[in-house]
Amino acid sequence: MIKELPSLVIPGATIEILKASCASCSMHQLCLPMGLDNNDMERLDQIIGRRRKVARGATLFRIGDAFQNLYAIRLGHFKTYQVNREGAEQITGFQMAGELLGMDAISADQHHCTAVALEDSEVCEIPFATLQQLLAEMPTLLRHFHRMMSQEITREQSVMLLLGNMQATQRFAAFLINLSSRYEARGYSPNTFQLRMSREEIGNYLGLTIESISRLLSKFKKEGLVRVSNREIELLDTRMLKAITAGTETCG
Amino acid sequence: MIKELPSLVIPGATIEILKASCASCSMHQLCLPMGLDNNDMERLDQIIGRRRKVARGATLFRIGDAFQNLYAIRLGHFKTYQVNREGAEQITGFQMAGELLGMDAISADQHHCTAVALEDSEVCEIPFATLQQLLAEMPTLLRHFHRMMSQEITREQSVMLLLGNMQATQRFAAFLINLSSRYEARGYSPNTFQLRMSREEIGNYLGLTIESISRLLSKFKKEGLVRVSNREIELLDTRMLKAITAGTETCG
DNA sequence: CGGTCAATTGACCACAGTCAAGCTTGGTGG
DNA sequence: CCACCAAGCTTGACTGTGGTCAATTGACCG
Numbered sequence A, B: 001m002i003k004e005l006p007s008l009v010i011p012g013a014t015i016e017i018l019k020a021s022c023a024s025c026s027m028h029q030l031c032l033p034m035g036l037d038n039n040d041m042e043r044l045d046q047i048i049g050r051r052r053k054v055a056r057g058a059t060l061f062r063i064g065d066a067f068q069n070l071y072a073i074r075l076g077h078f079k080t081y082q083v084n085r086e087g088a089e090q091i092t093g094f095q096m097a098g099e100l101l102g103m104d105a106i107s108a109d110q111h112h113c114t115a116v117a118l119e120d121s122e123v124c125e126i127p128f129a130t131l132q133q134l135l136a137e138m139p140t141l142l143r144h145f146h147r148m149m150s151q152e153i154t155r156e157q158s159v160m161l162l163l164g165n166m167q168a169t170q171r172f173a174a175f176l177i178n179l180s181s182r183y184e185a186r187g188y189s190p191n192t193f194q195l196r197m198s199r200e201e202i203g204n205y206l207g208l209t210i211e212s213i214s215r216l217l218s219k220f221k222k223e224g225l226v227r228v229s230n231r232e233i234e235l236l237d238t239r240m241l242k243a244i245t246a247g248t249e250t251c252g
Numbered sequence C: 001c002g003g004t005c006a007a008t009t010g011a012c013c014a015c016a017g018t019c020a021a022g023c024t025t026g027g028t029g030g
Numbered sequence D: 001c002c003a004c005c006a007a008g009c010t011t012g013a014c015t016g017t018g019g020t021c022a023a024t025t026g027a028c029c030g
Helices: A038-047 A128-137 A141-164 A170-184 A199-206 A212-220 A238-246 B038-047 B128-137 B140-165 B168-184 B201-206 B210-223 B238-246
Strands: A007-012 A014-017 A052-054 A060-061 A071-076 A077-083 A089-096 A114-116 A121-127 A192-194 A226-229 A232-235 B009-010 B011-013 B051-054 B057-060 B069-075 B076-083 B089-095 B114-116 B121-125 B193-194 B226-229 B234-235
Touching: A038 A141, A038 B193, A071 A128, A077 A199, A077 B140, A089 A141, A089 A199, A089 A232, A121 A128, A121 B140, A128 A141, A128 B128, A128 B140, A141 A170, A141 B140, A141 B201, A170 A192, A170 A199, A170 A212, A170 A232, A170 A238, A199 A212, A199 B140, A212 A226, B011 B089, B038 B128, B038 B140, B069 B128, B076 B201, B089 B140, B089 B168, B089 B201, B114 B226, B121 B128, B128 B140, B140 B168, B168 B193, B168 B201, B168 B210, B168 B234, B168 B238, B201 B210, B210 B226
Parallel strands: none
Antiparallel strands: A007 A014, A014 A052, A052 A121, A060 A114, A071 A121, A077 A089, A077 A114, A192 A232, A226 A232, B009 B011, B011 B051, B051 B121, B057 B114, B069 B121, B076 B089, B076 B114, B193 B234, B226 B234
């Protein structure tokens, strides 16, 4: 299933067909093909439209775009955001390799958020109409697809808890712990990683200002919880950060 | 498909098998069977475990319960909430007739939130394992089920926008307008309705305190936007409320 | 009736927002 | 190599929105 086609360009994003398959992708135990046998994975591979590159800052889809495809992130990071009528953005999530983009578009056949690459990234385009046919024939795939949608619901509920109930310090600790565990699940260091998003984007996501994020970073640094250098961050006291997240920390 | 069986009781909730079917249910154009032909609707009807009553204040499922069923609300209102490690609740939604409960439980085979009836209510129990078999055979049902899950994702994203970006006044106006439009979609008056939840529950949902909700109600009353008497509310100036929601209102 | 619970209102306060100045960092060009 | 600039980040001083605490009113019910 190796595909070789000339690359093409659309406004703001470079598209290129890559030699790739689910079986050879390091994310296949997290992504849509999770748990499929070789035969089923091959079938899924065949319906994947193309693998394309999305340059840093380029838009994968925007609010109002007609819904055609889901996108599985092969490599890189994205943010998704909503825009209210005033034009204010609210970032609804940061997505990394192995995660699915576009599931909110199924309900009304058009995208309800905009997805932008935070760094040079690669996605697999999954034509939803074709996927749906396949779902009817492959119970394992159907099951896992439902799990992924459900996981998105659960994730958003956690953010609601964060935004509705937590203090600034708690929100930020929760954010760091969340990133940490997701990197760990991908085989990366849970303690040292790059923040792919700006302070402004973090603040927007957490319902805080950029100044608050900056102050919180300084505070955590002073308390010996983290080491920070620009976007490089090291978690020095995960235990404490988790305690802050849970609201059970005792000392100040 | 009329079922007639003796009623039984489980702790906290009365269960009773009712004479009912999707075809005879007033919600079937909003609920899971939307768009199904008579034959398919009949098949869906057959897998529905039972129709049961849930008394006001009774719990339908709680966090950590093993996932067996989805629940379609036939009648009444529910709230769902998450609990953090400190024991603080965050209400993640208010659900009404025609809406589906339990979709967040698919991902990990256990419920991630607790669902409690806000008034005496009735639900249809949908065994998920059986539903999934049916989904593979009925493309229309599959399609609509995905729409409903996607709609839940979209709804939660709107709440994230509300909690992350909006001021107290804006949040509360958005809340009222949201209820209004959902009652309208069900054929009820969009202007006059009962608030099924307490001020405290509204505040919790909107990330505000009960005092703030009370003050906002008084403010809206004074400005002639609403008329309130206990839980009975009448929206007198929907146009203005929508403007406040959108953040585009000009006068104070 | 009094008792209970929910809602309202007022006084005060604190957390995080706003505004503003200053500091890094990285890129460009002389 | 350094000057210059822009963008992003940090820090401080001040402010305001909404939280906290407390007292009062109102609704419902045995």
